[in-house]
Amino acid sequence: MSVTTPGPAAQPRSTRTTDVPGSTTSRPTTSGRATDAHGPALSAGVGRAIRYGQITLLAVGLALLAWGAYVMFDTVRLPRITGLAIWIVAAIILHDAILAPVLFGAGLLLRRAGQKVPGTVIAVVQGTLVVGSMVSLIVVPILVAQNFTPNNPSILPLNYGLNLGIFWLVLLLLGSGLSVWLYLRARRANERPSSSQD
Amino acid sequence: MYEAQRALASPVRTPRMATVIGRLLGAAFLVCFGTGLYSHFLQDPLPWMRFATRPEFLYQFTQGTHIVAGILCFPLLLAKLYVIFPALFAWPPVKSFANVLERASIALFVGASLVQITIGLVNTYQWYPWPFPFRQVHFALGWVLIGLLAIHIGVKLPIIVANWRKKADAASRDDDDVDGGSAGGPGSELAPTAAHSLTPTDHLVDAASPNRAANPEEVRLWGTTRPGGITGRIINYIDSTPALPSRVSRRGFLATIGVSAVAIGGLTAGQTFAPLDAVNVFGPRKKGVGQQGVPVNRTSKQAKVAGLATDSTWVLTVVAAGTELTFTRAELEAMPQTEVTLPIACVEGWSQMAVWRGVRMMDLADAVGATPQTSFRLTSLEERGSFRMTDMGREYVRDPLTLVALELNGETLDLEHGYPARMIAPGRPGVLQTKWLSRIEAMDA
Known part of the structure; x- marks a missing residue:
């Protein structure tokens, strides 16, 4: 299942710019909580901390992902990995195309009934x-x-x-x-x- | 597509709920990863690695936790996917190259997570219906998933930070709900969700609640508030269905996930956690069920050892630094015997406390003149199997609780438990508690 959040969070690239356009979606709460005392200064600090956090997490995440891929190709033969890929795709289809719509329909019918x-x-x-x-x-x-x-x-x-x-x-x-x-x-x-x- | 999102909008599909469920699921993933790595390195240690032998139930605890946390991922992961489901219909589907990468990473994250917990669960049933090797794939996927988790948290960090605590305005909205009467019936609370402070372009926001006025996004997309034809009729049908009051919906959702987790965890954890044994009705193992009251992982038939193990010429060979000694079972019985109470704890998550009696491993090592620094390689009678040969680090060799066991729960060791002699050591996975011992040989200095 592919999911995305439009706005700043979705795009690592845009988060690195100094002032993120469209970041209003996530900002109100941060600044909202800070308004009581020293609002702007605190939220700018928080914003920078978040950006550093994002960069660190993305770097660590990519490294772990690469290591996982290496371990996979190092220990599992290619045809077996294809089998795994089929299972992963099947899992996505099973959830997104069958389980979730059935659940949605059942909830709808129940509420109507x-x-x-x-x-x-x-x-x-x-x-x-x-x-x-x-x-x-x-x-x-x-x-x-x-x-x-x-x-x-x-x-x-x-x-x-x-x-x-x-x-x-x-x-x-x-x-x-x-x-x-x-x-x-x-x-x-x-x-x-x-x-x-x- | 915006209509699809709108139809799926629900008071539980909020960034706050995604954060609440997400952090529980993230914690469960980290617990599984940590305990999984521990189990992996116990079985395949790097050369410099040494492990704690106390508390004796250490592995029982870590691996039991691994399996329970893994099972709890089922309700948590499905809940998380439920919360974010409308995002599947984000429109336009992709916005930028970074956006493509992010959606792809989430697709892989979701698919791999579902596969990981499913094969983990079904593996504990000793059923292997997949076309790939379990252990290698489960291990590699663990790294992949933790990497994807870090990426996911990184990408969503602003949303997570913004929603980590309950919002003041959300709290006051709840109070309003109470004032208005929570059981006031359908239709009474359709409005509050639309009053959400975030913009309608954020799909996770329940701004797209049913029955509300046209919004600029729809007008931009279709020029009208509603598509025509069959789609329109379906949307109308959905919209005319009453929604649940938002507070009821949220609490009902959380209660459902909570009760599911308690039911699934509580009714299976008794296979390792003794106090829950009485309600272990869905665990793949049951305490006390098996020969001599202890469950069996690999049978003598699977290992094809019955002939060799019951042969009267069986001897245990112990080798170190040029000294090679052989012991018949009678000779082992004639040595000083020690009785220990240790759990046998399987990688599959079950465990069983038992009383073992036999010869201290330390005594056998000393008999062949091994130094305290010596690690040993254990060989089983079985002809093949991943754990026919295993290594025992010096910390286990020198532990006074480590035995070459000859008796189990007051009886001669059953063939299924490793007759004529098996290893039992504190805090190790069952696959390393070598059954049907044949040879114990020093590995180095």
Whole structure:
């Protein structure tokens, strides 16, 4: 996935100029925090410190990256590196083109379905599903791996399918319990307009 | 593309949230890198390297931490990618040559991070579905990722500095939310995010919140506020969907990531961290499961040693400075025996405390006249395998807890644990605790 921040941060080149055009995006906070006492002087100092920090980090980062590339080509044969490159590209596609859009669509549908439901309830339902998916992401590969592991009773010794089922059950019980409680609380609050706080 | 960004805008997709999640993820990466390097150099030390043998659980701790921190990267990395996702649709896609490099570096950073934590996890399941060697690639990618992390922090430093602390205005906005009633229902808080102080050209800013008035950027791009046709209809559909109140959205997001991390970490860490053993339901290993109550990494069948190891003519050969002695198992048993309680700790992150009984390595070294400066090379009966031959530095040879073990948990060592004799030393990875010992030979002076 390619991501960029327009503005000063995105371009190492521009950060080296003395006064960065367009740096207004990041400046307000820095100067904003400093305004109470000696604003301009402090923020100029901070700005210079940030630039030195950036240059140092970029230099160190490039050196480490180069070393990593050297170690890679030194210890792994080229066809294997091609295999790795395919995996990296596949990972990007899997996340950016499948996982993220599905998540976005699911959130959208959920919010549409629950138009009349308080936002806190939607958040809990979303959270419950995400937590369950996240744990499944870790555990489902075990279920697959169990078909491939060597004959060794101490590797993957548990009943992971059953455990995952129980986990989902407990999670859904907790999630729905919390949702119902929040829903009722919100309804009570709406019936008594005086208590807007809770 | 701007519409895509707009549709994806959410109260959690802010530079502040990217900083909050990013620093946790960065810390997890650094922990993984540090503990990973330690584990690597224990196995492949540079000639001058010497290691601490105390505390005895040192490696159990560092490698257990490596695996737990690695697992925690799953919720953290996915959360980070969620926060920055609209940036994928930054428009125009590239602005300058530096911008191209930066986007490419982030693409590599994201892809390599996902691959690194995935192969790390699946490797602990002893399943290797990838077309490359795990250890070399995991090691090289570690350097690559730490380099990319430094570059990424360098590039984003102004944003990170600006958002390291919670902003005063953001805090006051939260207070407003409270006053307005947090459970006030959908639609009540669509406005606040639009009031963000940063400019709309910064994609990470939630200025592009739904249902707000046309902004100059859209007009500049399309001449109107909205594209027509199917795209327009989809955008309308998305925009007419109510957004969550921003405070609920932010807290819900953080709570979801927190609960995910606690669930994933808590339900697996018991494989190394004893207090969590009772809730270890998803760990790839379970304490106490295995022959003699100890898990096994490489079986005698995999190592193809069953024949040689159970042969009655087996002897342990110890060599130093021209002296070569052989010991039968009975002769080893006749020597002074020492009992130690040491963990066996695997590179895969599990560990198991156990009681070992056998002959001190020091006594065998002295028997062949080795000096205190002598390091030894250990050879296993197995014919092949990356760890058939391993080196033991003098700090381990001279440690009173280092044993050639003959018994485990009060019984004769099981074949799976290295019968007739195996090495056990404090603070070393399991792959260096050589099983089915055949030869112990001094390496130099």
